[in-house]
Amino acid sequence: MTAAAHPPEEAYQPVFVGERRAELDDLFTKYPTKQACLLPALWMVQDARGWISPEGINEVAQVLELTPAYVRGVITFYTMYHTHPVGRYFIQVCTTSPCGLCGAEETLAAILRETGCLELGATSPDGRFTVVEAECLGACGFATPILVNNDFIESVTPDRVADILRGYV
């Protein structure tokens, strides 16, 4: 990530204040180390801001007494943390083998087409959608499952795509 591609937020507002700070303090009582709260703290930042900015990383590092480099190292291991802004609706489509056998590729193509996202990982021109392939969403009997932000939708076929997307404006 370069500073030029992602200019710092104008005036970074800390995430861990008020209720969220209290929530974090409560988390500290559930684990023997502060470091163990890293994944939950990163989720809190992403839930609040939609992505985890360099300033967000600094704040998490500071509240957990870690270094920003360490936090960044952990973030990059996992696929679900966004280190750059994404569309309002982040869509993950399962295309792993069992869903692949049941037509996931066609569903993915329909989603890319209907959202106006030109390619995987790109955000649609209206800023509404970002679409990515996900590896096994763990619902193989309900092919093809997709995740739209936190909404888990089962048995998505190409003909259902337009209808589903209408619910996300």
Added chain:
Amino acid sequence: MGFPHPSDPRETVVLSQYFGDPGARTYQGWVERGGYQALKKALGMGPEEVINEVKASGLRGRGGAGFPTGLKWSFMPKGDGRPHYLVCNADESEPGTFKDREIMRWTPHALIEGCACGAYAIGAETCYIYIRGEFTEPWTIMSLAVKEAYANGVLGADAMGSGKRIDIVLHRGAGAYICGEETAMLNSLEGRRGNPRVKPPFPAVAGAFAQPTTVNNVETLAAVPHILNRGAAWYQSLCRGNPKSTGTKLFSVCGHVQRPGNYEITLGTPFSELYDMFGGVPEGRTLKAVIPGGSSVPILTADEMMNTVLDYEGVIASGSMLGSAGMIVMDNTTDIVYQVMRLTKFYAHESCAQCTQCREGTGWTSRILQRMLSGQGSEADLDLLLDLADNMTGTTICVLSDSCAAPVVSGIKKFRSEFEAYITRARQPALIAV
């Protein structure tokens, strides 16, 4: 039951009895269905007694390895004065497997009860349930259920009035298949990258936060209350002649099938019987191959599969493994080369990259297969793939590398002509877009 389909009379419904019944989700609903009796009973027994009961039942780990659960619990030190932890593996990510998701969605209190029984047995005050990040619905349902369990005194400083502290903490993953490997999960829980650890030390010696820890799968823990309620002898009796594989197991059936879903059957049931239950492959097609234990186990041909007995030993005898019992069914329209490539692509994406054989092996295996599919294969490729697979088996910290090699070796062995056909047709225009 064959959720989302009606139950089949040939199923033995224990864990899945309330799948599809939203009334079972609440604390009140669970108690009305006999819930929390087993925990009450357990708290009245000595921890050692609970372990012995589970040992006697023959319950084996349902996550994939099939290790005897009571024996695993008995490895935990006693009277050592250190904190102990139970970690419940709810990171279900094995392609073809979707049973833990249904347990959490429909019967969250069954899992809480199982976790509490397990924690008590191994002397742990805290149980972490590590739920994969993508399981948003199970997370919401489990969160509500845990809150209810605290509000009703099931959990907390005085669990069910026993004077024992039992806490359950839900921990959300963030997208990493490898965190289903138990030591990777412990690293992730501690706020680290999810790299598997070198064993020994095993978790029972130094697990979460370097303390004695047991890691159990969701389905394993959910079975414990039934064993305590109805007795080890009852569980032992759920068996079709092989006393090493007892109890019921949820089989996740997916791919080219008429009725995908979870089917709960007694271990030892012939595959042919399960095949009837899910209605076989779509009309007009024939069965070609099955991956019987989640994507990490060798592929079986239709003939091999139809003669397989579904228990730990039976699937090994057929040349594969029961694993997580996620059944990926493929009919005669399946391009095996493409499917093997797709599986290796999955492992290449999910490799944590700390071992060379895995980091390089998964990537190159996938790329060679993609090249073959694009019409650029050569005679030497099959030997090269098998050589790579050989180097990837038994040489790494965890078995992700072995899991990637399994479909390649079994695929080439059993469907060699399909691979050769791609090579023979090589240098013609691309046959398939990859």
